[in-house]
Amino acid sequence: MKNQDWNTKSDPIFDKFNKQTVGKLGTLEARYASTDFLRFDPERVHKLAEGFTNPQQMIDYKGENQKQIRAAGHYIMGHKIERPEWFSTDKLNQTKEEVLDEAKKLKGRFDDIDKKIKAKLWRHYGSDEIKTLLPNLSWKRNPKTDDERYDILNQYETAADCRNSCMENKNMMSQVSTDKGVKYPRTYALFQEKKSGHTAPRSKRGSYKQRDPLIQQWSKDGQLLGEFTWEQIVNDLGYKRTSITGALKGHNGQKTAKGYIWKYKTK
8 A cells, every 4th residue: 555645733622632543545525424523522422311321222212413412321231431420320230140040031032122221231241142041041043924924025026136145035035946936835936936137146047047149139119129248248349248247237327338238138
């Protein structure tokens, strides 16, 4: 990396607390997170906490000065700033032993317990440690039903769009495609309707609708202008493959390239 000419222009907030929370970027003026300065101003944090009885209320607050109040709540809950006196009897200020005793009385799945109890546990213990200390709770996730899977897939135009949305949906689509409609008949039927192009890794593409090696060039008013191989597009038309691929796959919302619409020809 090349050496940068850093801008040393001072900022009043840095002068006040003699702190700099975010590094300078190139020749730009030094920037800092809009609420980061609160870490160095406990008096202001305590003033923001007036009217609240615990930090969770501050974190959940919506209204005037919301950003600073919520940030102040996080600093108090994370013990980065000492709690105000009026928070001393707050149940969220339990010791780690008291938190653990409370959690040991619970039953059912960990995902279903109150989020405030989860927050208190995570303040004192790591995830693996919690699993060891709380054998009374189940850590298994409830599998999605056929109807739930159907509703998720129905939100997307194609099966490929669903697969590419997130890792959870990607795994779900793999389960549906290999299930062949045994456990998930509704979702599998919808999956068959929504499959188009390559919606799986290369090793699994045999069960999907295959594309012809030809690529179609269309005008913006919907007229088919020609069909080409990649070699013709690069050598004869003089277009870069990457620019056409962007339009074919719709990367970052791209719909056209070189003034034309490009589509894979399907068999």
